[in-house]
Amino acid sequence: MKPNHCDTIFNDDQFQTPTRQQKRVITETTIKKPFQQKQRQCTCKKSQCLKMYCDCLAFGEYCGSECSCQNCHNDDKHLEQRNKVLEQMVEKNSSAQIKCNCRKSNCQKKYCECYNAGVKCSELCKCDDCKNSVKLGYNQFQIGNQKFILIPVQTFEQLKSQQK
DNA sequence: GAGTTTGAAACT
DNA sequence: CAGTTTCAAACTC
Numbered sequence: 001m002k003p004n005h006c007d008t009i010f011n012d013d014q015f016q017t018p019t020r021q022q023k024r025v026i027t028e029t030t031i032k033k034p035f036q037q038k039q040r041q042c043t044c045k046k047s048q049c050l051k052m053y054c055d056c057l058a059f060g061e062y063c064g065s066e067c068s069c070q071n072c073h074n075d076d077k078h079l080e081q082r083n084k085v086l087e088q089m090v091e092k093n094s095s096a097q098i099k100c101n102c103r104k105s106n107c108q109k110k111y112c113e114c115y116n117a118g119v120k121c122s123e124l125c126k127c128d129d130c131k132n133s134v135k136l137g138y139n140q141f142q143i144g145n146q147k148f149i150l151i152p153v154q155t156f157e158q159l160k161s162q163q164k
Numbered sequence: 165g166a167g168t169t170t171g172a173a174a175c176t
Numbered sequence: 177c178a179g180t181t182t183c184a185a186a187c188t189c
């Protein structure tokens with residue numbers, strides 16, 4: 001198994017089908033409520049929620065009532081435009097891996113994508129003075145007493161069918 | 165809550 | 177490809 005993709009979360013107790021395109025970082029909020037209808041809350045002002053700056057779009061979710069974004073296009077009224085952006089994103093991220101280029105945060109703050117995702121920095125990273133002390137292996141993380149491993153969707157489906 | 169810092173994403 | 181700018185979140189006060 002090459003757990004390089006961020007497509008799927010597998011945890012010890014259950015398999016859960018992803019409801020969204022996993023993009024780059026799994027936020028703490030997401031980990032706590034994996035694949036539930038957790039409404040992200042973005043505050044985008046200039047991106048129209050049509051760029052990856054938008055947290056909602058970055059996870060393939062629509063913006064919702066809890067967002068406080070301005071001139072939002074990440075809704076069903078702008079489906080065509082939105083989906084085009086998402087398609088490009090999926091293509092771009094089909095082999096996305098968690099890596100960072102941190103300069104000042106020592107990979108110890110949530111600015112760091114690796115730290116934020118709960119994974120160790122890897123040789124893919126170009127960070128300076130890395131102090132990311134996550135103990136788990138690459139693409140593994142733990143919240144509370146729940147351990148998670150990021151695996152590709154394909155593998156996820158295989159595991160799921162084996163479980164039946 | 166306002167202002168600052170940060171680094172990914174976007175752009176050139 | 178590398179350097180720069182833009183952006184919104186993380187962080188600080």
